Amino acid sequence: MHVLEGERFEQRRIQFEGRPEWVTVEGDELRLMDGRRVAEAAAMYLPPCDPSKIICIHLNYDSRRVEFRAPDLVTPTYFQKPTTALNAHRGMLNRPANTQYLNYEGEIAAIIGRPMKNVAPEDTWHYIAGFAPANDVGSQDFRDTDAGGMLRVKGMDGFCPVGPGIVRGVDVRQSTLRTYLNGKVVQEDEVANMTFGIDYQLADLCRHITLLPGDIVLTGTPANSRPMQPGDVVEVEVTGLGRLTNRVADIPAPAHDVGHQPTDTDAVRRVALGGEWWKEQDALKRP
Secondary structure (H helix, E strand, C coil): CCCCCCCCEEEEEEEECCEEEEEEEECCEEEECCCCEEEHHHCEEECCCCCCCEEEECCCEHHHHHHCCCCCCCCCCEEEECHHHEECCCCEEEEECCCCCEECCEEEEEEECCCECCCCHHHHHHHEEEEEEEECCEEHHHCCCHHHCCHHHHCCCCCEEECCEEEECCCHHHCEEEEEECCEEEEEEEHHHECCCHHHHHHHHCCCCCECCCCEEECCCCCCCCEECCCCEEEEEECCCEEEEEEEEEECCCCCCCCCCCCCCHHHHHHHHCHHHHHHHHHHHCC
């Protein structure tokens, strides 16, 4: 039986009495493996896996490609986040005070359960431990550096919240992905509208890179990624998987004025503001 089959099963990981513990959800409580219970509202969540790598795909929903006026895609392209970017349900998303374009990107995380190498697309489902909502957070103020690798855009500490748990027994190919900002839907698309399906992405990656248990593949975001402000609450919901919640906090700018500094160029705004930037450009061209 592979990850899409069988009854829905979810496990979450929390910090309890100083130790990480796996729990299952029972109403408004979480049940530890030894039978003890804790109120869900009081739980301190941990990420549901310990990845050796976090790999993300670029444009992978037709709605986002159209928003960016990009050509049809022939093959996927990818980038990585450091594992120190990993964050959890209810974790804080920190925006340095010298930046302004901290964008949400609601996604599905595919979490690897068995070592994967040279696996055919139709067999990839047997190697996935489960799925979770995720947010591929990015500080678009650094879009002008790192030669397109996006290390600073997407790799800052805490910029990869995943959770609340890891879920099996849900056919995510039939799911809907929604992102909420302060309770309002700001992104919505069907997973079926991915340009490259999850099975294709994993088969493509593991031709060259061994995927290990706990590794995360973020599978793309739809249109309408936009900046968040300190105090905002952002939630990523995937039907059948649950809802990931995080709050944005303002933190001081880095202590040392070295290296590339945040910028506010057309290249930055084109990605941070998406379709809104394109509309502004169209208006400027009108006589």
